[in-house]
Amino acid sequence: MTRLYLSNDTSSHAAGAHRLAEALSARPEVQLVRTSARGAFFLEPIVERDALGGRMAWFNVAPDALPAIIAGQGGTPIQEIPFLARQSRHTFANFGITEPLALDEYQLRGGLKGLEAAVGMTPEAIIQELNVSRLRGRGGAAFPVWNKWEVARQTESAEKFVVANADEGDAGTYCDRMLMEGDPFRLIEGMLICARAIGATSGYIYCRQEYPAAARALEYAIHKAKEAELLEVDGEDFELTIVRGAGSYVCGEETALLESIEGRRGVVRSKPPYPAVAGLYAKPTIVSNVLTFATIPEILARGGAWHASMGTERSRGTVVLQIGGRVKQSGLVEIPFGLTLREALDRFGGGIASGARFKAVQVGGPLGSLFPESKLDIPICYDAFAEAGAILGHGGIVVYDQETDMIDLARHFMAFTADESCGKCTPCRIGSVRGREILERIQAGEGSAEALDLLKDLGETMKATSLCALGGRAPYPVLTAIEHFREEFQRRFTH
Amino acid sequence: MEPSVAHRVEQVLERVSAQAGTRVSILDLLEKVEAAIGYVPLESIPRLAQSLGVSEAQVAGVLSYYPDLHTQPTGRHVVRVCLGEACLANHGNRVLQAMCKHLQADVGETTSDGRCTVETVYCVGNCGVSPSVVIDEDLYGRVTPDRLPALLERYK
Ligand SMILES: Cc1cc2nc3c(=O)[nH]c(=O)nc-3n(C[C@H](O)[C@H](O)[C@H](O)COP(=O)(O)O)c2cc1C
Numbered sequence: 054m055t056r057l058y059l060s061n062d063t064s065s066h067a068a069g070a071h072r073l074a075e076a077l078s079a080r081p082e083v084q085l086v087r088t089s090a091r092g093a094f095f096l097e098p099i100v101e102r103d104a105l106g107g108r109m110a111w112f113n114v115a116p117d118a119l120p121a122i123i124a125g126q127g128g129t130p131i132q133e134i135p136f137l138a139r140q141s142r143h144t145f146a147n148f149g150i151t152e153p154l155a156l157d158e159y160q161l162r163g164g165l166k167g168l169e170a171a172v173g174m175t176p177e178a179i180i181q182e183l184n185v186s187r188l189r190g191r192g193g194a195a196f197p198v199w200n201k202w203e204v205a206r207q208t209e210s211a212e213k214f215v216v217a218n219a220d221e222g223d224a225g226t227y228c229d230r231m232l233m234e235g236d237p238f239r240l241i242e243g244m245l246i247c248a249r250a251i252g253a254t255s256g257y258i259y260c261r262q263e264y265p266a267a268a269r270a271l272e273y274a275i276h277k278a279k280e281a282e283l284l285e286v287d288g289e290d291f292e293l294t295i296v297r298g299a300g301s302y303v304c305g306e307e308t309a310l311l312e313s314i315e316g317r318r319g320v321v322r323s324k325p326p327y328p329a330v331a332g333l334y335a336k337p338t339i340v341s342n343v344l345t346f347a348t349i350p351e352i353l354a355r356g357g358a359w360h361a362s363m364g365t366e367r368s369r370g371t372v373v374l375q376i377g378g379r380v381k382q383s384g385l386v387e388i389p390f391g392l393t394l395r396e397a398l399d400r401f402g403g404g405i406a407s408g409a410r411f412k413a414v415q416v417g418g419p420l421g422s423l424f425p426e427s428k429l430d431i432p433i434c435y436d437a438f439a440e441a442g443a444i445l446g447h448g449g450i451v452v453y454d455q456e457t458d459m460i461d462l463a464r465h466f467m468a469f470t471a472d473e474s475c476g477k478c479t480p481c482r483i484g485s486v487r488g489r490e491i492l493e494r495i496q497a498g499e500g501s502a503e504a505l506d507l508l509k510d511l512g513e514t515m516k517a518t519s520l521c522a523l524g525g526r527a528p529y530p531v532l533t534a535i536e537h538f539r540e541e542f543q544r545r546f547t548h
Numbered sequence: 549m550e551p552s553v554a555h556r557v558e559q560v561l562e563r564v565s566a567q568a569g570t571r572v573s574i575l576d577l578l579e580k581v582e583a584a585i586g587y588v589p590l591e592s593i594p595r596l597a598q599s600l601g602v603s604e605a606q607v608a609g610v611l612s613y614y615p616d617l618h619t620q621p622t623g624r625h626v627v628r629v630c631l632g633e634a635c636l637a638n639h640g641n642r643v644l645q646a647m648c649k650h651l652q653a654d655v656g657e658t659t660s661d662g663r664c665t666v667e668t669v670y671c672v673g674n675c676g677v678s679p680s681v682v683i684d685e686d687l688y689g690r691v692t693p694d695r696l697p698a699l700l701e702r703y704k
């Protein structure tokens with residue numbers, strides 16, 4: 054009997070893993086184990102088998118290569134792949150190794166140790182540990198996690214909620230999807246620790262419509278956790294429910310998300326009150342990103358000081374990047390904060406796709422800034438990005454090549470905001486439509502230097518006066534495109 | 549509303565009311581109707597509002613807000629081309645153009661034989677193997693314009 058490992062991740066499927074699984078199902082001498090993905094998507098589909106000191110791997114496997122793999126011919130030791138060997142996998146330590154829905158495997162590899170530790174601690178002590186860890190939220194705003202928890206803990210209420218933000222709206226990002234599909238018990242464990250710290254009675258996972266496999270995996274993992282009597286907080290049942298989104302980007306904003314869970318239009322609420330004081334059904338609620346929750350179990354298991362020992366002065370721990378677009382090596386990268394953008398692109402992205410030339414890179418999704426070649430020496434951490442007026446967002450890094458039309462890209466961003474604006478505040482609702490129109494006129498050859506000035510004014514107004522970061526950040530990709538590629542815009546002017 | 553459609557709406561309502569004790573929101577119910585019928589008929593709004601004890605305007609408001617809720621029947625298959633930035637960077641817009649040309653339908657339109665509705669989507673989390681195309685429940689990666697005819701062959 055030969056045991057082979059093949060990822061069951063959505064993107065491994067899309068790369069052809071399902072065809073391999075089909076071919077292997079006809080071979081009784083093969084035992085196929087479906088794992089999570091390594092995150093090295095440029096190599097998918099990957100087939101692995103046990104070997105001395107680790108696993109051997111075969112890359113970009115087509116069905117006709119299977120006989121050689123079964124015969125054990127060729128292959129590369131997995132630990133020799135630089136893309137993986139250069140990473141510091143903590144939150145993603147199990148990826149490519151375990152079966153996502155096997156609770157016993159999760160435990161064998163250290164799972165539930167954080168929860169065990171938390172059960173033996175007072176809520177105050179749990180929050181103190183997070184304070185020591187200096188963990189900041191991974192959903193975009195980078196707010197200190199312990200601080201929110203402390204507010205929710207101190208707010209008196211018979212009912213409190215824990216909500217995982219699994220809307221993962223930023224294009225170019227998929228680490229939440231991978232966590233939900235590939236290590237769902239880690240998310241559940243993080244939510245349970247939070248529930249204990251703030252005294253929550255139930256929880257929700259708001260999972261976007263585009264992630265059907267993630268929702269299925271979570272459904273099953275919740276069922277298993279319940280069977281194993283894990284879904285309890287202080288001896289009381291802790292109900293965990295999955296809510297599905299319906300294609301709205303702004304529903305990733307925490308207050309719009311709460312409106313959506315309550316079943317209404319996902320319109321942003323004015324803050325304060327913050328959700329930690331009055332959130333879901335006006336009760337104290339912690340809304341945190343999936344990756345944030347998944348980072349917490351190991352902090353409780355190993356201590357806050359361990360987490361604080363990684364990273365830069367004000368960005369502690371690891372950053373999860375998803376490098377994509379026109380690079381040679383697309384995939385998920387977990388490393389301590391602090392490497393420069395250039396180093397990350399060289400070391401992991403492997404340089405620009407063959408035949409293409411680098412034009413710009415965007416970091417932080419549709420609200421993130423564009424960087425030209427000359428600006429790549431910026432360290433990847435919250436503060437350096439904030440100083441540059443940029444964001445890390447959810448860690449999405451998209452490389453554009455020389456064929457990218459910057460005016461069309463800028464128009465795409467304004468059109469996106471116009472489509473996705475919740476409509477509550479005027480700068481975002483109207484400003485984005487005006488911005489799109491101006492860019493369409495430039496595209497039609499009716500632009501002028503005044504049009505660019507107008508865009509700049511409009512952008513500054515949106516930044517200063519929008520209710521949430523959708524309108525407030527939407528101008529950034531557009532204005533950085535103009536800043537770094539002004540000539541390209543000017544070439545389209547007729548007067 | 550055609551009697552057969554009205555009947556299917558009633559079936560959804562029956563199933564929902566059988567799940568006693570759970571909070572059913574407007575969005576929940578609309579998603580269930582969409583999943584069962586493939587769209588939410590505008591004519592069903594009064595009935596849905598009545599069953600939830602909310603106003604018709606509230607139901608209509610939620611229905612118009614969420615892009616994934618349709619108010620018209622779609623083709624037998626829904627083809628969605630990703631225009632998220634990772635796919636755009638890998639020239640996903642060329643895939644969209646080729647798709648529209650191949651199917652002879654624009655974004656938002658259904659082919660004249662009712663086979664496919666063409667839509668765009670903003671990132672399906674498949675950026676690692678982009679550009680992405682979703683046909684019904686099936687996700688495809690590294691899609692190039694020349695792969696489209698073979699890919700669509702499976703969807704009649
Ligand atoms: C327009 C907009 C979209 C957002 N989308 C997401 C999202 O998809 N996922 C997410 O975790 N946070 C998103 N956020 C940030 C949330 O509002 C919130 O800050 C976050 O969920 C808090 O979690 P954290 O403390 O773990 O970062 C978005 C914010 C805005 C303004």
Ligand code: FES
Pocket residue numbers: 224225226630631632633634635636670671672673674675678679680
């Ligand atoms: S941008 Fe297309 S799948 Fe993410």
